[in-house]
Amino acid sequence: MSDSATYERVRQNPKFHELVRKRTRLAVTLSVIVLGAYYGFMMIVAFAPDVLRTPLSQGSTLTVGVPVGAAIIVVSWLLTGLYSHFANGAFEELNKDVVREVLE
Template sequence: MQETETATPGVVDYVKIQQTPKFQALRKKQRSFVFPMAIFFLVWYFAFVLLGAFAHDFMATPVFGNINVGLLLGLMQFVTTFAITMWYVRFANRSLDEDAAELRGDLEAIERGEAQA
């Protein structure tokens, strides 16, 4: 009986797929956006928390009426969260989705037994 190295339909070697140049390029593209944006947001968030904890006078500075700097910065946390989400969706739609769909197609072909991993 002779053994062959063809893939069994339905079996995908995901570790092997992760090592392919196509997957590595997709992951690099995704990380090139996510990591800098996460660092930016964490710095912005902790700056807000630290200002609230240690710069009471600054945060209590009135801007207009009963609205102070602390309230505006707190509201900006929500604004930046939604803005980052919108930027990521636009980035993913323009830069990631086509490559991800191609990779998904490759994986589905392997699962159907039409291609090798």
């Protein structure tokens, strides 16, 4: 079987379309969350910096901005882990099914 015939069989496979649809939906959702958090943080920095300069407690040198920034980083790591969970789980199974069906 030629490469172009194999690629065409993959493109016509319903499980391939399901894989692409699910992977795209998850990637877009996670990207919107991360970008929304990051750009929201940047908008606060630009337009309301006093919010982030506020001390966490009376006499504290630690400001609200530090845990907020750290939370954005941690959320990004967690969302990356979530994507990896799906990529190595359900998406990988769909990928294996597509390869198995195309090569039969």
